[in-house]
């Protein structure tokens with residue numbers, strides 16, 4: 415299931431706040447509505463919000479092209495700032511906006527219409543690249559899993575969080591295709607229940623065995639010897655290998671280390687942010703209290719109680735067995751090897 419697609423000058427977003435009960439695509443033609451959709455997690459997941467923002471800049475450029483040349487660039491910059499600020503943790507969002515604005519600058523002399531066309535081409539390229547990188551991540555990751563693996567995952571790092579294949583769930587898809595998956599245990603992932611609502615829905619659609627558990631069950635399953643590997647996605651990977659991901663990921667990493675279970679992070683290299691030296695420098699989104707005090711719109715905690723709602727946490731590099739990327743598996747020392755991977759990529763691309 416594609417979380418988004420572009421058709422005849424409009425961006426269609428699968429509204430993930432309605433899943434699994436309703437499959438409904440929003441048709442958006444105003445970039446401001448894409449900003450709002452990212453903020454309320456109608457579209458979510460680091461790669462998916464990056465590509466959504468890339469298309470939103472096409473919408474912004476289409477709108478701005480009706481203005482004077484000077485206003486065109488002012489409006490495009492304004493849209494880029496609004497999109498980049500929609501959610502602070504997933505680096506793919508800022509990476510996608512920066513990449514689009516570089517494309518716009520390269521076509522500046524050709525005028526607004528040419529810029530619009532170039533932005534649309536680049537957004538399509540990013541969407542296609544994402545599926546290719548996910549499939550490569552899947553292949554590298556599947557090779558790491560034992561046969562009849564019982565894998566625990568957290569949140570949703572699947573086709574719904576990307577452009578159609580998935581990072582952590584991409585590894586699970588590839589391993590399943592190779593007959594290597596006995597069971598996937600999906601953490602419900604409070605408070606927004608991406609695991610209960612999205613991961614189970616995705617895997618059931620494809621006949622991949624999945625069992626839903628509460629977040630607090632993960633440790634007990636590990637203690638019972640029923641988990642062979644943990645595999646999660648990422649929203650930002652710092653230069654030293656620290657990983658920001660959905661809240662609860664750090665807890666799983668500590669539990670996995672205690673029980674000597676491999677803990678893998680699956681992410682495209684666009685999630686690696688070498689400008690952020692370590693995890694404590696990653697901006698962690700804190701969302702509204704009502705997401706904790708309510709569930710499905712129903713109040714579950716008494717009026718007046720305070721709540722903290724961190725959307726992400728940071729897992730230190732030393733708790734991570736390996737990071738699976740589209741360029742291969744990065745083993746410890748993660749910081750040093752991430753830099754080597756990046757250097758090799760720059761040399762390949764002639765940067």
Ligand SMILES: CSC[C@H]1O[C@H](OP(=O)(O)O)[C@H](O)[C@@H]1O
Pocket residue numbers: 458459460461568569570571572575576581582608646647648649659660661725
């Ligand atoms: C493939 S990135 C998925 C990543 O994004 C999720 O966060 P959110 O649902 O708030 O966008 C979660 O951290 C996943 O691991």
